[in-house]
Amino acid sequence: MNWDGEKQALKLKEETEKKAKPESIHLVENIGEDKGLKKFQKYKTIFKCSYTEVKE
Amino acid sequence: MQIVSLSFGRFAELSDLDIFFRHSFLRLKLVLDIFVPEDKGFDFERIYKKLICFFPNLQKHKCWGHLLGGSLFNEERKDLPFQSVGGITDLAHLVEHMIIDLQSTVGQMKSCSGLTCGYQDLVNRFDLFIECEDRRVATFSSNLAVKMMKELLLKETLSFEYSKSIQLAKYLYAEPELLSSLNRLSQKLGWQKEDLVLQIKELISLKFLTKEFLLSNPGKRRGKK
Numbered sequence: 001m002n003w004d005g006e007k008q009a010l011k012l013k014e015e016t017e018k019k020a021k022p023e024s025i026h027l028v029e030n031i032g033e034d035k036g037l038k039k040f041q042k043y044k045t046i047f048k049c050s051y052t053e054v055k056e
Numbered sequence: 057m058q059i060v061s062l063s064f065g066r067f068a069e070l071s072d073l074d075i076f077f078r079h080s081f082l083r084l085k086l087v088l089d090i091f092v093p094e095d096k097g098f099d100f101e102r103i104y105k106k107l108i109c110f111f112p113n114l115q116k117h118k119c120w121g122h123l124l125g126g127s128l129f130n131e132e133r134k135d136l137p138f139q140s141v142g143g144i145t146d147l148a149h150l151v152e153h154m155i156i157d158l159q160s161t162v163g164q165m166k167s168c169s170g171l172t173c174g175y176q177d178l179v180n181r182f183d184l185f186i187e188c189e190d191r192r193v194a195t196f197s198s199n200l201a202v203k204m205m206k207e208l209l210l211k212e213t214l215s216f217e218y219s220k221s222i223q224l225a226k227y228l229y230a231e232p233e234l235l236s237s238l239n240r241l242s243q244k245l246g247w248q249k250e251d252l253v254l255q256i257k258e259l260i261s262l263k264f265l266t267k268e269f270l271l272s273n274p275g276k277r278r279g280k281k
Binding site for chain 2: 008043044046047050052
């Protein structure tokens with residue numbers, strides 16, 4: 001990344017951190033039927049992934 | 057892109073969510089911040105195709121997604137073997153798949169599961185939870201995956217040297233005693249000794265080879281977690 005790119009990335013990081021201070025994290029209620037997800041209301045997206053080796 | 061923290065534990069609260077996590081396995085939690093300058097952007101398809109050269113097994117991975125109030129999956133990306141929602145979420149998700157793949161390749165894990173969780177409010181932050189058998193391999197895999205992704209974002213290409221790092225780590229995990237004879241190791245790999253020394257330095261910087269490991273008798277460390 002060139003110097004301008006680094007400056008821009010740093011600025012973006014600072015702005016994002018300013019916007020999303022820890023105290024602004026809130027729990028969203030009634031997010032859905034899935035009971036298992038209720039503990040994870042701080043997350044917007046959750047992907048479950050796996051890989052199992054298959055001998056060919 | 058930067059690693060905010062890397063820790064190990066059971067993270068028992070996850071057991072309700074992910075039926076794929078095996079109870080007996082330790083888990084890695086990697087907190088990742090991803091920042092891409094707006095004017096730079098990235099071509100995800102191009103990034104994915106570059107990575108396939110280094111991680112051919114990525115195409116055999118499986119994944120499922122839960123979206124909590126977010127956008128729909130990107131219907132145009134059905135060619136990808138995993139779920140895609142677009143934007144930096146796809147980058148974090150791909151890093152998780154890379155770590156799973158590296159642990160399978162280097163650490164000989166026959167099976168490995170993981171989660172990528174994107175925050176509601178911290179739009180650039182992601183928590184990655186991944187099963188692991190060996191902390192050293194998990195740390196190396198995380199460091200290497202993030203380093204490769206950063207390079208792809210900045211240069212849009214990847215050095216072939218990364219495949220050498222993966223190959224050397226794989227050899228040394230399986231046969232740590234090889235490190236006691238650089239001549240034998242360079243012969244086995246078919247590399248010049250200078251290349252081998254460079255790659256050993258790389259494995260030190262990626263925390264695969266630790267000071268403790270180098271000072272100990274590698275032969276005694278076989279299989280030690």
